[in-house]
Amino acid sequence: MNLNVTPASARDAVYAKLREQILSLELPPGAALSEKEASLAFGVSRTPVRESFVRLAQEGLVQVLPQRGTFVSLIDPELVEEARFMREQLEKAVIRLACASFPDESLEALETNLLRQRESIAREDDKRMFELDEAFHRTIFEGCRKLNTWSVIQQMNAHLNRSRMLRLVSDHDWDHLYAQHKQMAEAIRSRDADAAEKVMKEHLSLNIHDQAMLKEKFPQYFK
């Protein structure tokens, strides 16, 4: 009997691990990867490593140069801004839908989430707060039966988050974000689509100014 459960294929495991390391900047933009090196590190052959590279390349997280090497993609400011743009448009549209029709259990889920957010802020648990933030937005999509849309946003977030990660975590004004989340839930409950859209727009509008600053501070990470 084999209790050493293999959670998934080697390919998926390598893919997930590399993705995480890239998004956390543990593998910084521009870093050289290599099929052989990675295969040794993960204790698998080159085949599953290669296949995970293919996936990462399709997401734009790595760049494969034939016969030369594979590198973690530099952060492309244009791509980051467009990812933010797309997310803003989609989230605005969905929260409007939520104001038109939203199941009670999803609204309850939002309220519960808000309570937990307050706890996490009090405990200064940034990691947990990240998760709750994501779950909050996800719940809105779920209530509108737009989970496929949420997946697309998640993919685009890869590029956004890598840029966000450069700012110190303490930079996050959780109180402000919490207040906005609370306003969103309120707007959905009172079916005020205009107010909801307005809050969401502000919530998702990182100013481009920050981008330029980051690019000056970490020039080697940007395209």
Added chain:
Amino acid sequence: MNLNVTPASARDAVYAKLREQILSLELPPGAALSEKEASLAFGVSRTPVRESFVRLAQEGLVQVLPQRGTFVSLIDPELVEEARFMREQLEKAVIRLACASFPDESLEALETNLLRQRESIAREDDKRMFELDEAFHRTIFEGCRKLNTWSVIQQMNAHLNRSRMLRLVSDHDWDHLYAQHKQMAEAIRSRDADAAEKVMKEHLSLNIHDQAMLKEKFPQYFK
């Protein structure tokens, strides 16, 4: 000297060909693929075939069941509707941007494209008309410097187009679409964002009714 230019890697070639066959329904939803079979058909080894399967799976065009087989994904009505939804939101937002600021050369490109559309309609050249339709929308994104957004839409279009393909080509009311395109160009020129958004919304609103009808007509192709 080797004049048999390999336009790209075997992997890319296989990927492109399979994708085309899936989108054209030459490989219908539910069809069984197999690494071995495909490798024989393309005259390459299983490796590049496998890697193209990985890419197709990530796009949701095929489904890989370990140790069982690889199948062309069934059309998921929810996914199709969400793809349409996302495209509508993004295109509405972008055409509003175009009304605020749009380079002259892009506007000229739209006008030229419109002329060609009229020609193609007259010649009843459906394939050409498809291309011009796509180019028209692409030009709008290009003028707004939102080409990454366009790429995302292109990916989602895969699912939309497969559904569209089921309708007979003659179903397309090119005259109507042409008229809408013309109105869009007009609105951009006169910077009338509200009018532009309105036309775009109608332009991209396939009614869900069609979906249900198609699902009844081709039940084996749907999830």
Added chain:
DNA sequence: ACTACCACACTTGTATGGTAGTATGGAACT
């Protein structure tokens, strides 16, 4: 000192063999 060249140590791309899990059809048994 400088330049042209080439061997070599890398890289990714492709081919192939073996492994393990799954579905199926037929044989043996009830």
Added chain:
DNA sequence: AGTTCCATACTACCATACAAGTGTGGTAGT
């Protein structure tokens, strides 16, 4: 006749060997 079991022929997964392109450092020649 109906059911269970197993051989077999698939499948995708992974490891490995080889092919082919690229960059670099050293060397020979000028």
